[in-house]
Amino acid sequence: MTKVLAFDLDGTLINNxxxxxxxxxxxxxxxxxxxxxxxxxITTGRLDHDIYxxxxxxxxxxxxxISQNGAVIQDKTSSKAMLLDKKEAIRLYKNLIEKFNDIRxxxxxxxxxxWHSERDPDFPKEYYDSSAIKKDFSSIIKFQPIVLFLLxxxxxxxDSVQKYINENYEKxxxxxxxxxxxxxxxxxxxxxxxxxxxxxxxxxxSIGDSDNDYSMFEKSVASYYVGPxxxxxxxxxxxxxxxxxxxxxxxxxxxxxD
Numbered sequence: 001m002t003k004v005l006a007f008d009l010d011g012t013l014i015n016n017x018x019x020x021x022x023x024x025x026x027x028x029x030x031x032x033x034x035x036x037x038x039x040x041x042i043t044t045g046r047l048d049h050d051i052y053x054x055x056x057x058x059x060x061x062x063x064x065x066i067s068q069n070g071a072v073i074q075d076k077t078s079s080k081a082m083l084l085d086k087k088e089a090i091r092l093y094k095n096l097i098e099k100f101n102d103i104r105x106x107x108x109x110x111x112x113x114x115w116h117s118e119r120d121p122d123f124p125k126e127y128y129d130s131s132a133i134k135k136d137f138s139s140i141i142k143f144q145p146i147v148l149f150l151l152x153x154x155x156x157x158x159d160s161v162q163k164y165i166n167e168n169y170e171k172x173x174x175x176x177x178x179x180x181x182x183x184x185x186x187x188x189x190x191x192x193x194x195x196x197x198x199x200x201x202x203x204x205x206s207i208g209d210s211d212n213d214y215s216m217f218e219k220s221v222a223s224y225y226v227g228p229x230x231x232x233x234x235x236x237x238x239x240x241x242x243x244x245x246x247x248x249x250x251x252x253x254x255x256x257x258d
Contacts, residue, residue, distance in 0.1 A: 069189070210232070
């Protein structure tokens with residue numbers, strides 16, 4: 001049976017300074033766990049090029065990469081993307097402009113991010129900048145492979161948009177990724193669902209720190225929530241301080257089982 005260790009990037013493997021949490025100790029543990037027969041898989045809301053950047057920078061030798069919260073799968077030679085329906089995406093885009101014009105709207109293709117205006121400088125930056133400013137997304141939706149919309153606004157407005165989309169668009173799921181952000185993806189797409197489809201008969205262990213990681217926990221024999229949030233702690237089998245603590249526990253458990 002294949003053994004898989006899946007983990008998130010931001011807040012789990014990488015801190016807000018773009019450094020590995022736990023440094024060399026964490027990297028050495030990942031290597032030890034890989035030598036126990038585990039396939040390492042990064043799952044993130046970022047685009048694939050950011051996983052590639054981290055993989056190359058830290059020599060993780062990761063074969064499978066799951067990006068855009070489960071919508072894009074990439075290995076060393078091929079990629080697969082679960083795309084938004086174009087007609088519905090155009091309809092949604094027009095309705096967002098008309099009904100929620102105080103919300104920031106961003107659009108992701110397989111390899112690029114499109115914005116109407118520059119982001120707030122405090123917003124997390126990509127490791128590789130694939131962004132472009134476009135005043136109108138209509139032609140992009142028509143001619144390019146559209147993966148998701150990212151909406152940014154205050155909590156109450158984001159809740160309102162989420163309710164509107166989930167009630168009016170059967171082909172889309174609106175998923176909060178923070179108190180102020182909402183992603184709109186093809187129905188049924190999540191980190192957990194994609195992970196299980198990629199490894200249908202495998203033993204999966206997962207580590208994450210936010211709501212969009214909970215779907216991984218549901219597909220895992222062991223799951224580790226990183227952080228102090230009681231809600232997150234209830235979703236996972238284990239609650240840990242950081243990824244290093246999770247990896248120490250995983251290594252000891254798996255070493256003893258071998």
